[in-house]
Amino acid sequence: MQFDQRSPVYLQVVRWFKEQIATEELKCGQEIPSRREIAAQLGINPNTAQKAYKEMEDQQLITTERNVPSKITMDQEIVKKVRTEMLDEAVAQFIEAVQAIQIPLGEVVTKVETVYQSTERRKVDA
Numbered sequence: 169m170q171f172d173q174r175s176p177v178y179l180q181v182v183r184w185f186k187e188q189i190a191t192e193e194l195k196c197g198q199e200i201p202s203r204r205e206i207a208a209q210l211g212i213n214p215n216t217a218q219k220a221y222k223e224m225e226d227q228q229l230i231t232t233e234r235n236v237p238s239k240i241t242m243d244q245e246i247v248k249k250v251r252t253e254m255l256d257e258a259v260a261q262f263i264e265a266v267q268a269i270q271i272p273l274g275e276v277v278t279k280v281e282t283v284y285q286s287t288e289r290r291k292v293d294a
Contacts (some may be wrong), residue, residue, distance in 0.1 A: 169210055177212055189240060190251045196244070198228065199237040201246035213272060 169184055171177055186255050188194040201209065221238060224230045229262035232238040240248065266276050 171212075174268050176291070177222060178216050178219040181206070181210065181217065182227075182229075185220075186250050186254060189229065189247060190254045194240050196240055196242045196247060198240045200240065202237065267290060 171180055185194065185200075194200065200206070203217040203221050204214055206212075206220075207214040210217070221230065221232070225232055225238075228243065229241055229250065231241060232239045253263075
């Protein structure tokens with residue numbers, strides 16, 4: 169994981185987990201590493217990992233019970249919300265970039281469809 173200087177590390181960790189949940193790399197109910205383990209894996213301060221886990225608990229992305237490893241939520245509505253949030257962010261960034269260079273909507277839609285279909289074909293061929 170590469171960290172940037174624009175946002176707090178703990179929020180970047182939360183975002184990484186959200187991406188893993190949205191793409192189903194992390195499945196509902198799956199155990200996740202302890203705070204100490206994730207801190208060591210990512211090369212971050214254990215207090216930063218603790219803050220990230222607390223944030224994920226607050227957002228109900230993970231559940232934590234005493235003496236049991238934390239797990240990804242079983243709530244499908246929360247998973248759908250995460251996917252929607254990730255898509256909304258990506259689309260907003262894309263639209264902002266396209267509007268900055270004043271490309272007409274029709275041209276944007278055509279290009280997106282072409283590139284999307286092309287990448288889908290490459291996945292199938294691989």
